[in-house]
Amino acid sequence: DVKVTQSSRYLVKRTGEKVFLECVQDMDHENMFWYRQDPGLGLRLIYFSYDVKMKEKGDIPEGYSVSREKKERFSLILESASTNQTSMYLCASRSQREKGKEGFFGEGSRLTVL
Amino acid sequence: QKEVEQDPGPLSVPEGAIVSLNCTYSNSAFQYFMWYRQYSRKGPELLMYTYSSGNKEDGRFTAQVDKSSKYISLFIRDSQPSDSATYLCAMRLQGAQKLVFGQGTRLTINP
Numbered sequence: 716d717v718k719v720t721q722s723s724r725y726l727v728k729r730t731g732e733k734v735f736l737e738c739v740q741d742m743d744h745e746n747m748f749w750y751r752q753d754p755g756l757g758l759r760l761i762y763f764s765y766d767v768k769m770k771e772k773g774d775i776p777e778g779y780s781v782s783r784e785k786k787e788r789f790s791l792i793l794e795s796a797s798t799n800q801t802s803m804y805l806c807a808s809r810s811q812r813e814k815g816k817e818g819f820f821g822e823g824s825r826l827t828v829l
Numbered sequence: 830q831k832e833v834e835q836d837p838g839p840l841s842v843p844e845g846a847i848v849s850l851n852c853t854y855s856n857s858a859f860q861y862f863m864w865y866r867q868y869s870r871k872g873p874e875l876l877m878y879t880y881s882s883g884n885k886e887d888g889r890f891t892a893q894v895d896k897s898s899k900y901i902s903l904f905i906r907d908s909q910p911s912d913s914a915t916y917l918c919a920m921r922l923q924g925a926q927k928l929v930f931g932q933g934t935r936l937t938i939n940p
Contacts, residue, residue, distance in 0.1 A: 746926050757932040765926055805872055817863050818928060820872035
């Protein structure tokens, strides 16, 4: 069974703290994505990666960075968390080779920044 | 104007009803169309995938794409309380990696 695992389901951080959100997939997918989901705004793409050490900005990259050192792992970093980054963060992966395998999502990481 | 528009609801229907969920989009170049189901406090899961125009059926679920009207639909027959969830439409350009999502429609099926 395919799996995308996000390391933390719930986090509470203080303004200015550095936050790491980790995502691991076991499907050998090339593409990995980080989204945030907010009420009324839907899912918005922060960053994605199509290969190890490769990354591309999504629609809302400001205040975030990412790291992909290994194919199976994609990390989202908030260098200095702010209250407007309180959100649900969703990681997804996708195979470039297999049609119809359009995005397997993790369970989400709910981040609260105080 | 958003690229993909979806009525957020909420939508509440009795068990056994036929449910119709819809999205409209502005970019006629979209080629791949998806519907995701998201239960409360969970990540989205892919429900239906359609390439280009036409219908696709899977059990009680039917996805329709009308590219001429830039309109996609998801029908749920014989709806069950377990279908209560948020339904997200998403679409993608040929060759692109990024999915563009609708806002999601919150659906409740009442026993």
